[in-house]
Amino acid sequence: MALLEVTEINAHYGRIQALRNLSLKVDKGEIVALIGSNGAGKTTTLRTISGLMHPGQGTIKFDGHDITRTGPEKIVDLGICQSPEGRRLFARMTVMDNLMMGAYTRRDPAQIKVDVEHVFELFPRLKERRNQIAGTLSGGEQQMCAMGRALMAKPKLLMLDEPSLGLSPILCDTIFSIVGEINSAGTPVLLVEQNARRALEVAHRGYVIETGVIVQTGTGKELLESEEVQKAYLGM
Amino acid sequence: MSVPATAQKRGPMWNRLRLRERIRDRDTAIFGILFITAVVWPMATIYATDSTFLIAQAGHAGTYVLLAIGLNVVVGFAGLLDLGYAAFFAIGAYTYALFASNQLASSPLHHEFHMPFWLMLFVGMVVAAVCGAILGFPTLRLRGDYLAIVTLGFGEIVPQLFYNFDQWTGGINAIGNIDQPSLPYWITGPWAEAGITTIKLVPNFSFAYDPVAFYVLIVILVILAVILVRNLHSSRLGRAWMAIREDEVAAAAMGINTVTTKLLAFAIGASFSGFAGAYYGASFGIVSPDSFLFTVSITVLVMIVLGGMGNITGVIVGALAIYFVLNNLLPALPAQVESLADSVGLGSLNVQNGDWPGLAGETQRIAFLLYGLILVVMMLLRPQGLVPSRVREQELKHDAVLEEETAVEQAHA
Ligand SMILES: Nc1ncnc2c1ncn2[C@@H]1O[C@H](COP(=O)(O)OP(=O)(O)O)[C@@H](O)[C@H]1O
Numbered sequence: 201m202a203l204l205e206v207t208e209i210n211a212h213y214g215r216i217q218a219l220r221n222l223s224l225k226v227d228k229g230e231i232v233a234l235i236g237s238n239g240a241g242k243t244t245t246l247r248t249i250s251g252l253m254h255p256g257q258g259t260i261k262f263d264g265h266d267i268t269r270t271g272p273e274k275i276v277d278l279g280i281c282q283s284p285e286g287r288r289l290f291a292r293m294t295v296m297d298n299l300m301m302g303a304y305t306r307r308d309p310a311q312i313k314v315d316v317e318h319v320f321e322l323f324p325r326l327k328e329r330r331n332q333i334a335g336t337l338s339g340g341e342q343q344m345c346a347m348g349r350a351l352m353a354k355p356k357l358l359m360l361d362e363p364s365l366g367l368s369p370i371l372c373d374t375i376f377s378i379v380g381e382i383n384s385a386g387t388p389v390l391l392v393e394q395n396a397r398r399a400l401e402v403a404h405r406g407y408v409i410e411t412g413v414i415v416q417t418g419t420g421k422e423l424l425e426s427e428e429v430q431k432a433y434l435g436m
Numbered sequence: 437m438s439v440p441a442t443a444q445k446r447g448p449m450w451n452r453l454r455l456r457e458r459i460r461d462r463d464t465a466i467f468g469i470l471f472i473t474a475v476v477w478p479m480a481t482i483y484a485t486d487s488t489f490l491i492a493q494a495g496h497a498g499t500y501v502l503l504a505i506g507l508n509v510v511v512g513f514a515g516l517l518d519l520g521y522a523a524f525f526a527i528g529a530y531t532y533a534l535f536a537s538n539q540l541a542s543s544p545l546h547h548e549f550h551m552p553f554w555l556m557l558f559v560g561m562v563v564a565a566v567c568g569a570i571l572g573f574p575t576l577r578l579r580g581d582y583l584a585i586v587t588l589g590f591g592e593i594v595p596q597l598f599y600n601f602d603q604w605t606g607g608i609n610a611i612g613n614i615d616q617p618s619l620p621y622w623i624t625g626p627w628a629e630a631g632i633t634t635i636k637l638v639p640n641f642s643f644a645y646d647p648v649a650f651y652v653l654i655v656i657l658v659i660l661a662v663i664l665v666r667n668l669h670s671s672r673l674g675r676a677w678m679a680i681r682e683d684e685v686a687a688a689a690m691g692i693n694t695v696t697t698k699l700l701a702f703a704i705g706a707s708f709s710g711f712a713g714a715y716y717g718a719s720f721g722i723v724s725p726d727s728f729l730f731t732v733s734i735t736v737l738v739m740i741v742l743g744g745m746g747n748i749t750g751v752i753v754g755a756l757a758i759y760f761v762l763n764n765l766l767p768a769l770p771a772q773v774e775s776l777a778d779s780v781g782l783g784s785l786n787v788q789n790g791d792w793p794g795l796a797g798e799t800q801r802i803a804f805l806l807y808g809l810i811l812v813v814m815m816l817l818r819p820q821g822l823v824p825s826r827v828r829e830q831e832l833k834h835d836a837v838l839e840e841e842t843a844v845e846q847a848h849a
C-alpha cells in the first residue's frame with residue numbers, strides 16, 4: 201500500500217469547485233511532482249492533504265490512517281509537513297526559532313538538537329544566520345528556512361509548494377539538488393511546481409493537473425517526453 | 437597629557453566588578469534599576485515629602501503595570517488586538533467587591549459574604565480567565581479589525597451590566613466599604629501587637645487603607661507577574677503565540693492548535709487583569725462601573741505600544757511613563773505654566789479676562805490635546821517604543837538598510 205493515497209477528492213471554496221475527483225499517491229522513497237499552471241489547484245491539493253481544509257468527497261489515507269477529516273495538528277503529528285506556498289515564515293522570529301516551530305509537535309529534545317544540525321548541514325547558510333530574524337532573509341534563504349522548518353517535523357512525507365518560485369536559476373539548481381538529497385536520505389517528497397522541467401527532472405513520477413483535474417500521469421521521464429506536456433509546460 | 441590619578445585607579449576596580457558582564461543586557465539593567473527604585477521608593481518619598489501620597493500613587497501605578505503586562509500577553513505575544521481589556525479588570529474588581537463587602541446583603545440573596553482577600557485574589561483571576569475564554573470562543577475565527585471590534589463591544593457591555601444589574605451590584609451607587617485584606621495570624625502573630633515591644637517582626641503592618649502595605653503587595657504581585665510572563669514568553673506556548681501572531685496559517689501547518697492557543701492567550705491575559713482588579717477593589721475600598729470604561733482599555737494599550745510591544749521591560753516602562761504623564765505631568769501643568777508666566781513677566785496672562793480663562797484654565801482645557809501631542813511626538817521619535825524587543829530593533833534596522841539601498845539605487849539611476 202502506498203504511503204499517501206488520495207482517492208477521488210473534491211474540494212470547494214464556497215461555490216467554486218477547485219478539485220474534481222482528484223486521485224494521486226506517493227510511495228515510500230519517491231519524489232512525486234505535481235505540475236500545472238497558475239490556479240490549477242496544486243496548492244488546494246496540498247492544503248487538503250495537510251488538513252487545512254477538508255474534501256467534500258473522497259478519502260485521503262496516510263500510512264494506514266484515514267486522515268480525510270483529521271485536523272492539521274494531528275496530521276503533522278502523523279508525519280506530513282509542508283513548506284507552504286510563499287514560504288510563510290514567521291517573519292519576526294529568528295531562523296532558529298522558525299526551525300524550532302517546525303519541531304513543535306515533537307517531544308524528543310535530544311533528537312531535535314541532532315536534527316537541527318542535520319538541517320544546518322543541508323543548508324549551511326541557515327547556520328550562519330541562525331540568530332537573524334527570518335523576515336530579513338533573502339528569497340533563497342527564506343526558501344531554505346521554510347524547507348528546514350518543515351524538515352524539523354521529521355516528516356514521513358515532505359510536501360513542497362513551489363519551492364523555486366521567484367528564485368534565480370542558480371538558486372533553483374541548489375534547491376532542486378537539495379530536494380534530491382533529502383529524498384536520498386529517505387524522505388518521500390510531494391513536489392508542487394510550475395517550473396515543470398526542473399520538477400520532472402528530479403521526480404520519479406509526476407501528475408499534471410488542469411483546473412482541478414488530473415489530466416496526465418507517468419514517470420518523470422515519460423512526462424518530459426510527452427507532447428502535451430512539452431507544448432503546455434515546457435514551451436516547446 | 438597625564439591621566440588623572442583617580443581615573444587610573446578606577447579602571448581596574450570597575451573591571452574587577454565586571455558590571456558589564458553581570459548586566460548582560462539592557463533589559464536586565466532596567467529591571468535592576470526598577471527593582472532598586474521600587475525598594476527604596478517608600479523610604480525615599482517619606483523622607484522627602486513626609487507623606488505617603490507618592491507611595492499610594494505608586495501602588496496605583498502598579499495596578500496599571502499589572503494590566504499592561506497582562507494585555508501584552510494578548511496583544512504583544514499573540515497579536516490579538518483586544519480593545520476591551522478593562523472588562524476583565526472590572527470583572528476581577530467586582531468579584532472581590534461582591535464577596536468581600538455587605539453588598540450582597542441588599543441583593544435578592546440577602547446574605548453578605550466576607551471572603552478573605554488572598555483567596556479572592558485567585559478567584560478573581562480565575563473568573564476573569566474564564567470570562568476571557570468565553571469571550572475568546574466566538575472571536576477565534578476573527579482576525580485583526582474584526583476581533584478589535586468584538587472586544588471593543590465586550591468592553592462596552594461589561595460595565596453596562598454592572599451598571600444595570602443594580603440589584604446585585606448597586607449600579608451607579610458603586611460598592612463601597614470593601615473589606616481590607618488582613619495578614620494571617622502566623623505572619624502578624626502576637627509579636628506584632630501594639631503592647632509587645634520586644635519582638636516586633638512586622639510592627640503595625642496592616643492593610644487598613646495603609647498605602648505602604650498595599651505598595652508592598654503590588655510590588656510583590658508585579659514581580660510574580662514578571663517572572664511568570666518571562667517564563668511564558670520563552671515556553672513552548674509562548675513560541676506558539678508568536679507563531680500565530682506572525683502567520684496563523686503557517687502556525688496551523690506546523691501543528692499548532694490555533695484554537696486552544698488563542699483561547700489560552702485570552703484567558704491568561706485576562707487573568708492578570710482579574711488579579712489587578714481584585715487588588716484595585718481592595719486598595720480603593722470602592723468600585724464603580726465608570727472606573728472601567730473604554731479609556732482604561734485604551735490607556736493600557738497606549739502603555740504597551742509606547743513602551744515597546746512584546747517586550748516585558750518596555751511594557752513596564754511604558755506603563756510607568758504614561759501613568760506619570762496622565763497623573764502627574766498633566767495635572768501639575770496649569771500651576772507650573774502660571775508660575776512660569778509670572779517669572780517671565782507675563783503675569784497678566786494668568787488673569788481671567790472675558791473669554792480668556794486665564795493661563796492655568798486654558799492649560800487645563802488643552803491638557804488632553806497636550807497628551808495627544810506627547811503621544812504623537814513619542815511615536816515619531818521612537819516608533820519601536822521606548823524599550824523595544826531585540827527583534828523589533830533588528831527589523832527596523834533592516835528596513836532602514838533597505839530604504840538606504842533604494843535611495844542609493846534611485847540616486848544612481
Ligand atoms: N481562498 C480561496 N478562496 C476562493 N478561491 C480560491 C482560494 N484559493 C484558491 N482559490 C481558487 O481555487 C483554484 C485553485 O487555486 P490554487 O490551488 O491556489 O491553484 P495553484 O496552487 O495551482 O496555483 C483557483 O481557481 C483559485 O482561484
Ligand SMILES: [Mg+2]
Binds near residue numbers: 285
Ligand atoms: Mg499555488
